[in-house]
């Protein structure tokens with residue numbers, strides 16, 4: 001194992017999702033990601049429109065599962081954005097999957 | 106060992122230089138000239154039972170080892186790429202069913218292939234090329250839903266569309282389309298009412314000219330409910346997973362073409378006399394041949410690791426297959442181009458040298474970089490995975506044990522588990538993650554044998570290049586809609602790094618066994634590894650990466666193997682049986698007269 005995190009991998013600065021996400025915080029987090037991937041402004045993302053409508057290639061959409069796993073420590077299928085193709089649908093899915101979680105310190 | 110059967114196939118096919126052999130070079134050239142489907146040659150392969158290796162053992166066939174399948178397909182491709190593609194399309198056509206089909210579909214398809222029916226894969230449409238989701242072939246539910254679907258529309262540029270009996274067809278099942286809007290249907294032409302389909306004309310091609318490249322047009326063709334492979338709407342998923350398998354297999358086509366081209370180059374350079382000496386003694390000619398040999402061996406190393414990964418780390422095949430399908434055909438094209446320079450006019454003239462075989466190899470091989478996801482499509486697939494690859498690199502994740510099992514050629518492969526294929530290697534690939542461990546092994550080897558030091562010095566440059574390439578990738582994470590040209594260049598550099606690590610992994614995990622074998626001279630002192638790394642690091646643009654001494658050594662070893670009628674390969678593959686077998690009913694080699702009426706494939 002090698003750690004090469006030393007400064008060579010600039011990450012987009014996202015607000016971390018709050019520990020107990022709400023529909024609104026999840027939606028904002030997702031919109032930020034989609035906007036960054038598609039180089040659009042967050043305002044331009046319609047939460048009820050298919051993500052592929054923004055030119056997000058269906059194969060590229062698979063890697064969203066990694067962002068979700070990182071952020072929420074939740075393993076989801078790579079096809080999560082195919083089965084829940086809008087921000088709104090993804091939020092509903094994530095709320096359900098995350099469930100009410102005990103506060104961890 | 107998995108390559109033993111390939112050796113038997115080679116012997117069984119007989120001496121290709123003897124025009125009395127059915128599957129001879131002379132016959133391949135004549136068929137190509139006439140643009141005729143190589144039915145009799147496909148029948149020879151059927152007689153060997155090659156089709157059984159397209160069917161997993163669980164469904165009645167003999168496919169249990171993907172490395173073995175690569176070696177078998179490579180053996181056919183070495184002789185005639187047209188035949189390998191014309192016959193191998195059945196594997197291509199069946200794979201969706203092995204990946205996602207029902208037990209009943211698998212049983213029936215296994216039985217159909219066992220009765221030697223050709224199968225094909227119909228994804229492409231004339232207007233849409235690589236853009237699979239734009240497909241217009243629709244499958245609408247029949248009036249009585251239980252009755253299945255009605256298929257309409259045209260698939261075009263399909264290998265064996267006309268001769269095939271069954272087709273895996275990607276159809277739109279949701280009028281809105283999208284990643285869940287398409288399904289794969291296994292269509293059996295024998296069950297379709299007349300008038301509901303017709304074949305489109307054979308398309309004439311510059312290479313693999315005898316192959317049946319045509320199309321099929323459906324007009325409300327009724328397909329039973331049981332024909333949907335996997336779930337309705339899951340066709341893209343099925344196809345992308347299946348393509349991971351077929352793209353890995355495409356390396357076998359390139360390797361076979363490279364083997365053929367290299368053999369022609371070696372022969373020519375030995376025979377041709379200029380300025381009072383053999384061409385092979387001119388330094389520039391030597392260099393070209395040595396580089397070609399080193400590139401072929403590096404491609405072989407990557408292809409071996411990729412084929413074994415199907416079984417050792419199936420969940421990571423999305424990375425390995427894209428790297429392999431990009432790099433092996435591309436580097437093979439470059440080898441053929443370099444050898445074209447070496448052959449000079451002989452590569453251009455039709456009947457003067459080796460019957461014009463070199464030119465046929467060149468024409469035939471062009472297709473390998475085009476079909477089954479072309480070069481750019483495969484790089485694009487890696488670009489889509491940059492974020493997982495960057496994350497994996499940062500954390501050092503990936504299935505290192507799976508990679509090590511792929512590197513160790515003597516390790517038995519775990520059973521095939523296609524249900525573990527994944528659209529995305531979530532935690533990257535174990536091949537790059539294995540680099541630190543492989544370097545430690547290489548250091549040990551160099552401590553025991555100082556002759557390994559040059560290989561170690563070259564390999565020690567890899568961690569820094571890997572960091573650099575991943576840093577480039579990290580800077581391109583927002584490139585998911587408009588992919589800039591720089592992302593393709595970065596993806597290309599990633600594939601070169603990946604191949605270099607695969608070479609280091611293969612040598613460090615397999616050299617002890619291999620050094621004792623017939624290809625020992627290539628393995629001892631890490632000779633082939635030095636040459637392969639020199640080539641890959643040079644392609645990565647690193648200064649002072651050349652290693653002329655290793656290249657010379659590889660060329661000497663390659664020439665010795667070639668002279669002994671062995672394949673120029675990391676593996677000991679004899680092209681002729683050790684003891685000549687007496688002529689008689691049991692002699693190896695299928696003679697022309699025995700199959701003059703060879704059945705259609």
Ligand SMILES: Cc1cc2nc3c(=O)[nH]c(=O)nc-3n(C[C@H](O)[C@H](O)[C@H](O)COP(=O)(O)OP(=O)(O)OC[C@H]3O[C@@H](n4cnc5c(N)ncnc54)[C@H](O)[C@@H]3O)c2cc1C
Nearest residue numbers: 226227228229234235236262263264318476477481482485
């Ligand atoms: C001999 C032969 C046999 C074939 N057999 C079969 C078969 O059995 N079954 C089947 O379904 N299909 C088959 N095909 C079709 C083959 O897979 C297609 O040719 C392939 O899908 C690409 O389509 P295209 O050549 O029309 O190019 P297009 O997809 O139209 O590409 C045009 C250009 O765009 C580039 N491009 C495409 N996508 C991208 C991307 N994502 N990023 C960057 N650049 C891109 C390409 O590199 C190319 O330069 C066969 C083709 C041939 C020639």
